[in-house]
Amino acid sequence: MFDPRPIGIFDSGVGGLTVLDALVRRFPDEGFLYLGDTARVPYGTKSARTVERYSVQVAECLLRRGIKGLVVACNTASALGLGALRAHCPTPVLGVIGPGCRKAASIIATLPHPGRVGVIGTRSTVASGAYPDHLADLDPRIQVYSHPCPMFVPMVEEGWLDHPSVRLIVEESLAELRLKPMDALILGCTHYPLLAPVISEVMGPELTLVDSSSAVAEELSHYIGNVIAPAPPGGEAHHVAFLVTDVADRFKETATRFIAGMDEAIVEMVDL
Amino acid sequence: MFDPRPIGIFDSGVGGLTVLDALVRRFPDEGFLYLGDTARVPYGTKSARTVERYSVQVAECLLRRGIKGLVVACNTASALGLGALRAHCPTPVLGVIGPGCRKAASIIATLPHPGRVGVIGTRSTVASGAYPDHLADLDPRIQVYSHPCPMFVPMVEEGWLDHPSVRLIVEESLAELRLKPMDALILGCTHYPLLAPVISEVMGPELTLVDSSSAVAEELSHYIGNVIAPAPPGGEAHHVAFLVTDVADRFKETATRFIAGMDEAIVEMVDL
Numbered sequence: 001m002f003d004p005r006p007i008g009i010f011d012s013g014v015g016g017l018t019v020l021d022a023l024v025r026r027f028p029d030e031g032f033l034y035l036g037d038t039a040r041v042p043y044g045t046k047s048a049r050t051v052e053r054y055s056v057q058v059a060e061c062l063l064r065r066g067i068k069g070l071v072v073a074c075n076t077a078s079a080l081g082l083g084a085l086r087a088h089c090p091t092p093v094l095g096v097i098g099p100g101c102r103k104a105a106s107i108i109a110t111l112p113h114p115g116r117v118g119v120i121g122t123r124s125t126v127a128s129g130a131y132p133d134h135l136a137d138l139d140p141r142i143q144v145y146s147h148p149c150p151m152f153v154p155m156v157e158e159g160w161l162d163h164p165s166v167r168l169i170v171e172e173s174l175a176e177l178r179l180k181p182m183d184a185l186i187l188g189c190t191h192y193p194l195l196a197p198v199i200s201e202v203m204g205p206e207l208t209l210v211d212s213s214s215a216v217a218e219e220l221s222h223y224i225g226n227v228i229a230p231a232p233p234g235g236e237a238h239h240v241a242f243l244v245t246d247v248a249d250r251f252k253e254t255a256t257r258f259i260a261g262m263d264e265a266i267v268e269m270v271d272l
Numbered sequence: 273m274f275d276p277r278p279i280g281i282f283d284s285g286v287g288g289l290t291v292l293d294a295l296v297r298r299f300p301d302e303g304f305l306y307l308g309d310t311a312r313v314p315y316g317t318k319s320a321r322t323v324e325r326y327s328v329q330v331a332e333c334l335l336r337r338g339i340k341g342l343v344v345a346c347n348t349a350s351a352l353g354l355g356a357l358r359a360h361c362p363t364p365v366l367g368v369i370g371p372g373c374r375k376a377a378s379i380i381a382t383l384p385h386p387g388r389v390g391v392i393g394t395r396s397t398v399a400s401g402a403y404p405d406h407l408a409d410l411d412p413r414i415q416v417y418s419h420p421c422p423m424f425v426p427m428v429e430e431g432w433l434d435h436p437s438v439r440l441i442v443e444e445s446l447a448e449l450r451l452k453p454m455d456a457l458i459l460g461c462t463h464y465p466l467l468a469p470v471i472s473e474v475m476g477p478e479l480t481l482v483d484s485s486s487a488v489a490e491e492l493s494h495y496i497g498n499v500i501a502p503a504p505p506g507g508e509a510h511h512v513a514f515l516v517t518d519v520a521d522r523f524k525e526t527a528t529r530f531i532a533g534m535d536e537a538i539v540e541m542v543d544l
Contacts, residue, residue: 039322040312045429047519050311154426157317165444168437247319 003229006031006239007220008067008091010058013041013157014251015190016073017258019096022213023071023220024240024259029231030224031239035062037272039246042153043076044122044189051124055081056088057272061243067091069228071216075100075189076122079130092227099215100186101134105142107184107208114141118177120199121188123148131188145180149173149192156191159257161198170198178203186210194257242267275501278303278511279492280339280363282330285313285429286523287462288345289530291368294485295343295492296512296531301503302496303511307334309544311518314425315348316394316461323396327353328360329544333515339363341500343488347372347461348394351402364499371487372458373406377414379456379480386413390449392471393460395420403460417452421445421464428463431529433470442470450475458482466529514539 009020013036020034035058037043043051055077059070069092072078072085078095086093108115119131126148135142151169160166177185185207187193193211200209224230244251248267255265281292285308292306307330309315315323327349331342341364344350344357350367357365380387391403398420407414423441432438449457457479459465465483472481496502516523520539527537 039318041317045313045519045522046311050518150430151426151432154423158422160423163444165437165440168440172435172437246322247317250317 001229002232003068004031004231005066005068006033006241007069007071007228008033008035008062009071009073010035010037010062010077011074011190012037012043012076014254014258015153015156017255018190018193018211019071019073019213019216020240021259022217026217026221027224029233031231033062033065033067033241033243035243035270036245036251038244038251039272041157042122043074044124044153045150046124048080048124048128051076051080052084056084059085059089061270061272063089063091069094069223071220072096073190073216075212076125079125079128092223094216094220094223096190096212096216097130097134099219100188100210100212101131101138103212103215104184104186104210105135105138107210108139108142111183114143115139115184116143116145116180116182118180118182118185119144119146119188120149120174120177120185120192121146122153123150125188131186145177145182147174147177152195153189153191156194157254159254161194166195167198167202170195170202174199174202182207184208184210187212240265243270245270245272273501274504275340276303276503277338277340278305278513279341279343279500280305280307280334281343281345282307282309282334282349283346283462284309284315284348286526286530287425287428289527290462290465290483291343291345291485291488292512293531294489298489298493299496301505303503305334305337305339305513305515307515307542308517308523310516310523311544313429314394315346316396316425317422318396320352320396320400323348323352324356328356331357331361333542333544335361335363341366341495343492344368345462345488347484348397351397351400364495366488366492366495368462368484368488369402369406371491372460372482372484373403373410375484375487376456376458376482377407377410379482380411380414383455386415387411387456388415388417388452388454390452390454390457391416391418391460392421392446392449392457392464393418394425395422397460403458417449417454419446419449424467425461425463428466429526431526433466438467439470439474442467442474446471446474454479456480456482459484512537515542517542517544
């Protein structure tokens with residue numbers, strides 16, 4: 001059985017494109033429909049109720065377009081909206097928090113001592129406790145240190161990746177966390193992989209950074225063929241369409257930092 | 273003729289509280305109803321169409337509660353939504369751009385040479401050209417240098433006012449503008465007055481910073497008694513109520529940086 005419909009993927013803005021990039025590389029035969037809720041970005045400063053409401057509206061928009069599965073490529077929406085999304089969606093729904101935690105736990109499992117994992121994310125993701133909860137389910141001995149980095153999303157959305165102040169902002173944001181002994185640091189926001197070089201510099205190159213995007217791609221491979229029918233082989237390879245809720249031009253500009261060739265993509269505006 | 277109804281005032285978030293503070297001090301007999309559209313902050317990265325739509329929704333909410341006039345205490349909404357707001361509102365509508373420009377022009381008028389004015393604001397405010405247009409109407413000889421400072425709103429919303437990196441971010445954001453000769457710098461966003469000490473340090477203490485809040489208070493005094501009936505004397509002095517569209521607790525916390533005593537205010541959540 002094949003299913004030619006695309007897989008839906010959404011984020012508050014451009015951050016989820018790091019996940020989309022990993023998915024497009026891993027599944028060249030599948031089509032993807034990406035929605036960036038750019039009118040209402042950022043999600044990470046908003047309440048659980050609002051994030052849940054916005055996530056369901058986004059999912060309904062993607063479902064109306066016809067998708068066969070949904071990847072929630074936003075850690076805040078995964079932390080706060082996954083339950084509501086699974087209740088609303090007739091299709092399988094995959095978040096980014098579970099895969100990231102499983103990847104971190106697999107790294108920890110190779111160590112001779114109980115693991116210590118750092119988690120950085122938006123204010124709402126950290127406040128939700130979703131990461132410590134997931135990690136405790138996987139291994140109750142894991143020591144988790146969570147810390148919000150609220151300036152990272154605005155920096156990445158503005159393309160501030162190598163300005164002189166970026167290193168200082170990252171240093172200040174991670175000052176407390178640097179004092180903790182840890183074996184891995186989860187980049188608990190899809191925007192953060194773009195700051196990985198600076199984060200690694202500040203935290204020390206020996207610390208393993210866990211980027212959820214490859215973990216999500218790995219996890220989706222278990223869905224496809226099991227709960228999601230694959231695309232017919234030899235179809236429209238790499239077919240990706242983009243929806244945004246505001247300012248399509250700026251989305252393209254920012255998105256080119258994430259995915260090569262994005263400047264030629266068709267981006268459609270939608271009202272939610 | 274007296275009118276006991278409050279004056280509505282709105283901003284995307286907490287920035288407009290700098291204006292509210294000036295109004296409450298200037299008009300102790302008037303009541304104010306403040307709405308912070310905290311679910312959809314920031315406005316300054318959004319398109320004209322979206323800012324206009326959000327502004328009209330906010331105004332409709334305030335009008336349903338019964339206001340006798342509306343102060344748009346957000347430069348982006350003033351730049352992009354004032355026309356639509358005036359078309360929709362049966363009450364007088366006052367923005368922040370006109371008053372700020374008139375204040376700058378009055379400073380320039382005292383100089384022996386044609387004035388040079390810098391304007392900093394959000395990306396959308398600067399892109400709108402509203403400041404150069406207004407200033408040219410007042411004095412076509414004024415030379416205007418505009419520059420967006422997109423990192424300032426997230427910094428202020430996060431309470432980053434004196435972190436070590438704030439000075440560096442302000443320096444980087446103003447690097448181009450510092451090279452221009454200028455007589456006054458308009459803080460074209462209601463969040464920016466909180467960064468005035470750092471901005472002044474970076475730009476040099478001899479440069480006059482124009483903060484719209486006192487200019488708006490001055491301008492409103494011409495409305496009250498003319499197009500807006502004053503509150504009956506001896507009424508509920510300093511009566512201020514707050515509406516937000518998300519996370520009322522964080523609003524109170526951030527707002528205490530703007531207005532003394534705000535932590536005891538009643539803040540109500542509304543859906544738009």
